[in-house]
Amino acid sequence: MQLYGLKACDTCRKALKQLPEAQLVDVRVDGVPTEVLERALSDFGDKLVNTRSTTWRGLSEEERATPVLELLHTHPVLMKRPLIEKDGQLFLGWDKSVQAALGVS
Template identity: 40%
Template sequence: MTTIYGIKNCDTMKKAFAWLDEHGVAYTFHDYKKAGIDSGKLHAWSKAIGWKSLVNTRGTTWRKLSPEQQAIETQSAAVQLMQEFPSVIRRPVIETDSGQLLVGLDTALYTSFLTATGTPE
């Protein structure tokens, strides 16, 4: 089962939900705001794709952080920041049972991914 991680009221998430629904992709939703996100998951993602790919440095949450909070240089510091401020995690993060990760709204990548995994469009 595919899991999409993010925040329900985010416009990007709404677009991702609509795309997945239109293409008949079955998924479960994990809301960071309600359920949080454990450090083990964030460390695994960071190891797989790099923590810099996960941190949204263009959003309002990031801009509200102090320069000291923004001065992250290690995976551990990034994971701690993402746990404390889940809105700073790029959205969506889509994870499959096979552990493949798609980060951000990229419908071309989604199409390629769905074709590669054999999920009907």
């Protein structure tokens, strides 16, 4: 199980604590593989981009208009976190529905 996120992200830390078998992939350091990003974009669409982040607010209108994959390759911290890959399936965020789907109570 891979958890794509940030070491310093509180939500990612909570998820890691409840998913001891998960391996953290720090998107700031390692990025997200293109194949995983493409699948995530296909599964989650615009929800993949965290438009409430300070990074997003710092972008110009021109930068915000960049295609999502290109934007996430340039600014991986814009991705909503965590993005969890388990057995080929992707999960986005750490709400009750994701926790239930992963068998965490």
